[in-house]
Amino acid sequence: MPELPEVETVRRGLTPAMEGALLVRAELRRPDLRFPFPADFSTLVSGRRIISLGRRAKYLLIDLEGGDVIIAHLGMSGSFRVEDGTAPETPGDFHHPRGKSEKHDHVVFHLEGLNGPARVIYNDPRRFGFMDITRRDTLASHAFFRDLGEEPTGNVLDAAYLAARFAGKAQPLKSALLDQKNIAGLGNIYVCEALWRSGLSPLRAAGTLVDANGKPRQTLALLTEAIRAVIADAIAAGGSSLRDHIQTDGTLGYFQHSFSVYDREGEPCRTPGCGGTVTRVVQAGRSTFHCPKCQK
DNA sequence: CGGCGGACCTGGGAGC
């Protein structure tokens, strides 16, 4: 499921329930997700207070008192929901518009919150998600994080940075943007949307956006702005809800209504005056949606 | 090192 905007939406949704709460117990209903849970996971987190919730790329970070941090990745189909801890547990499908099964409720964080007991439940049908725990002071050197590129939020990501990453590369732009070592947090949807917004073909070599002196061409500046804008727009919309992503209170994000190319194969291009048709191609085994007429 | 296909999983939808 989730790219950066969806994970950020999850972080914001969980914050009121989790920040400042006591994590009484982490209940693991199976020994693994994509990877096995660390052997001491439940022991380490139980009885600890939650300081804050953060995010890096597509990872949710749960900072605990004492310097440990829980790392959670939602994979393709992971979601969290919050429940009142004084009420009986409701099945997983109660909250989900597409009927997620209770059998995929894999982790339950039992909390003593500022407003009483609560449960935060992790549901993940495909189990591509995973959790780990590490020390906050060594987080940046953790295998999941050490090679990550810049965040596409804020003002850090700029054309000069991408020029240094793309210089000399024959790799298609689509693949270069999906590579988390270049930009951390983009996925299939937002790469397609950002390329359409900037009028660039996903098939074009990344190196063609850099001049002979290693400086960004104007097109790369446009792309950088498009990336930042589409991510900001998507966060403001609560992310995109296609198959699995829902907010923690069960409501849907609505950025999917703003897609210009993603999942719009055969529909007319929305660029004014273009007249082209949105086309689907496969790159590195994944669908790319673009307008061959106005994306050069 | 770069790029690609396959693997990891389950479920929904289309087509027959």
Next chain:
DNA sequence: TGCTCCCAGGTCCGCC
């Protein structure tokens, strides 16, 4: 109704 096949917001690993 039921079967088969294809597809899915991600990432890792092994192979050229």
